[in-house]
Amino acid sequence: MKTYSFRQQLQLGQKAERAIANILKQEFEVVEANDDEQRQGIDILGRHRISGQYLRFEIKSDLLAHQYGNAFVEIISNDTARKPGWVFTCTADLLLYFIPGCSKLLFFRPFRLRDRTWLWEQRFPVKPSQNFSYRTWGICVPLAEFTPLAEAIATVQVKGFHQLEIARNGK
Secondary structure, three states: OOEEOHHHHHHHHHHHHHHHHHHHOOOEEEEEOOHHHHHOOOOEEEEEOOOOOEEEEEEEEOOOHHHHOEEEEEEEEEOOOOEEOHHHHOOOOEEEEEEHHHOEEEEEOHHHHHOOHHHHHHHOOEEEEEEOOOEEEEEEEEHHHHHHHOOEEEEOOOOOHHHHHHHHHOO
């Protein structure tokens, strides 16, 4: 099993967050979440330019979803510290799931994913992702089942992200 570096994964996630924030700026006034909001699973705050509605966004990037055909729905964030995964802790209004390999950005209401977790655990493999001192566990949900739950799907081009994915997968 490949071991992932928390720092590298964090950097990739932050790169995706910045890119997605730039895309959201077309329709929203965007502000990065503060530390307290980040601990609640919120990455970006936005106010819609026309309606004035405020939304809280969490952004997840899955560099391997396109390659394997599955979304990694995190149910345990850190098995050593016994921290629940984002599917349980997300308090954002919308969870944006970015799949660079197919240039897709899926917009989910978090409860729609959370409500299906128990069923998915019965039907699909639960696998670990090894970090240096702990493992993250997730349900490998086929994209064919995961994608239709999205409120919206956008095709996005994030410059440099696809090349990064190819370089990482080629190691």
